[in-house]
Amino acid sequence: MFPAPFEYHRATSIDETLALLAQYGGDARVLAGGQSLIPAMRFRLARPAVLVDINALHELSYLREEGGVLAIGAMTRDAALETSALITSKYPLLADTSALVADPVVRQSGTVVGSLCHNDPAGDWGVTALAGRAQIVIRGATGTRTVAIDDFLIDSFTTAVGEGELALEVRFPTPPPRTAGSYQKIERKVGDFATACAAARVTLDANGAIADAGIAIGAAGPHAIRVRDAELLLNGSKPTKDLIRAAADAARKLADPAADNRGSAEFKKDMAGVLVRRALVAALGRLGVEGLQ
C-alpha cells in the first residue's frame, strides 16, 4: 500500500527542524532512516500529515567519545557502528548489536536514535541502551534535557520525546577498565525482529568479582526491560555457573512475552533466560573468565 498523502519538509539545520516541529505540532513526525516510519506509513499504521526529514543534518552524524561518554548522533546509521574501529575495539556490546539489527541493507539507512525513538517492543537498541545505562539528549523549543533510558522508554512505540521535540543523540558511558558486554538474539532469519534477545554488561573489580552489571531483555514486554533482580544478584559476587544461572532465572521470571508465530510465550520466556546466560558467559569470556558454560 502507498502511504497517505503528507507534506514533506527537508530540514537544513537543527533550529529549522525545531521550528518546523513547533509549527506543525502533533501533525509532524521526524523522518530519520525511515526504516520503521515508512513501513508503518505504508501499512497505514501511521498517517503523519507532515514529515520533517533530518537526513541532511550531517552535523548529527557522529560517533564521539568525550567527557566519559560515547555520543551517537541522531543521524548516525547502524552501519557506521558496525564498521567503526572505536566501537569494535572498545564497545563490544554496541558492536554486537549493530551487527544484528535488521539486515545489512536496512542498517545502511536505519539509525540508532531512530530505533530508540520508535521503541518497538522487539527492537534491539532499547535492550542494549538499558544494559549500557544510556542517556538520550532531547531538544525542544524550551531547551535541552537529558533523559536516562529507563525513563525514556515509556510504552510500546512511546518515548519521552514530546511534541515539537527532537532527540539529538544517545550517550553511552565509556566502559571503565575490565568491562565487557555481549548482545544475544534469536531470530527466525536475518532481518527478522527478535524472538528473544538479551544484553549483558559487566565490570570486574581487582579481585575478579562483579563490580557492576547491566542486564536487559527484549521482545518480553511492552518495550525493552531491565532485569534489576539479576543485576542485584550479580553485583558484588564472583562469577560462577550457579550465579549466572540465577541471573538467567531472574530474567526468565520477569519476561512477559506475547505468543506469536515466532513462538509460544513459554518458549520465549525460556529463551530470555537462555540468552541472558549466553550474554553473561560471552561478556565474561571477553574478560578472560572461562569455564562458565
Added chain:
Amino acid sequence: MKISVTVNGTPYQRDVEPRTLLVYFLREALGLTGTHVGCDTSSCGVCVVVLDGDRAVKSCTMFAAMADGHEITTVEGLVQGGKLHPLQQAFWDCHGLQCGYCTPGMLMTSYALLKHQPNPDEPAIREALSGNLCRCTGYQNIVKAVQQAAAETSAPEPVAT
C-alpha cells in the same frame, strides 16, 4: 513537489507527490524498470539501488523526495561503454542467476559492498547479501560471482614487461 535527481549520470527533474516511493519513481516516472519490486515491504532486497555512490538502499522504503539532490545508481547504470560491469559478467560466468528476479538487487548490494570492501572474503559476502532473498540459485553461485568480480576489480593492474 519538484525534485532533481541524477540517475546513472543523467540529471532528471520531475514533479512528484511526496509519498511517491523511490522504486515507483524510477520505474514509472523514469521508465527504468531494471529495479524490481518484490515484497514491497523492505524485506526481500530486490529493489536495492545505490545512493551517492556507495550506500545500498531499499528503494521501496525511501521516498523519491528524499533522493532530491542526490545521485542514484541502478542496475541500468552498471554497463559502461556497452561492456558489462565485472559484477554482471561474473554473474553470467558463474550462473549467479536463474529467473533473474533478485539479480538487480543482488548486483547493487554487491556493488555497494565492493565500494566499502574491495576484497571481501566469503563470510563477508554472505553477510552483506544476507538480507537479499533468492528463490532460485541457492546463493552459492551468487557468492562465487561476487568473489570473481572482487578478485578482478581489486587485482592490481598488470605491469607491462
